[in-house]
Amino acid sequence: MQVKREDSVTSTARRAQIVDAAIATIAEIGYRQASYSKIAERAGLSSTRLISYHFDSKDELISKAISTIYTDLAAFMTARVSAATTPRAALDTYIRSLVEHIAGHRAEMRAATEIFLNFKPEGGSAAQDAATDLTVLGHVEHLLVKGQESGEFGPFNTRVMAMAIQRALDGLPFLLEAVPDADLGEYGDELAWIFARATRP
Template sequence: MAATIATIAELGYHQASFARIAERAGLSSTRLISYHFDGKDDLMGHAITSIYGDLSAFMSRRVSARTTPGAALETYIRSLVEYIRDHRAEMRAATEIFLNFRPEGGSSAQDAATNLSALSHIERLLAWGQESGEFGRFNTRVMAMAVQRSLDGLPFLLEADPDADLDEYAEELAALFARATRA
């Protein structure tokens, strides 16, 4: 999986052939890949599942440790920026898969991105803040979309500006959403 992600990150989705992945992994044949995966669609599905599984575990450990909604929201923002900063190859591969993966008979990664259930964890966090009185009144779906999409755009920013100051980005976003959610 590491060789797949690294190959996609370096060469792009369309150039990430079994041959190139096998070469990067130090395999003598693509048959070892074919033995474990039913084609490129299956491999790409596993790659995106691996990336988002790691990201999800990273975020869950950090956010679930917070005891207030404000701290949880700030940690969510800062942690996601940190993960993107420290896992650029994985994020580049995820972006390539997101933009190009069209599995036969299935839905694309872009379809998953428009699934509103992907915002449910942030909406629950925001509702918690409203119920506790820490956050003001606002539409939690709109706010969740604003938070998530400001973070989803970060890999694209890094493509255009690889030297972007991500600490400043995290600081600004955390402050922005602290003001936007304030009671």
């Protein structure tokens, strides 16, 4: 019979410790090499049983890891984009903030890339499935629609433009794998300039 875990401050902290260790381990040695023993060693745990106690399976642990990465990213982005006062400012902020977050969280982005490419949960969906992708695109498209309605943006297909913007940003973690010393400040500036011109009336 499975022991029911207590929902306590200590348990929550331990789970967070294990998740952080999983992210760091995957970022350093890759998803396929990130065994429970490696994660336990990184977390400073005496036994892999402590991981099994807090997570029913590796799928659950990896799902929590990717959820943590995306939740932190969403909080970072929301705080900045919501402060923009116009759709054009919001678009510029969205692009620059996402590049800034990726630049400051390279290990997390490397782990996310590894999980995206390799994680196939049993009986579930991939780390970022079609529904999740459409949700992200929907936020960008909504911003573009508001800009067209206000007259700040010109006429264009908002779904196509949203995909162009998001795909240019989604490719950044892969670029960093190939070119670790890429100038991300320049990357963000160029993308912001390109899409400012592409969306203008």
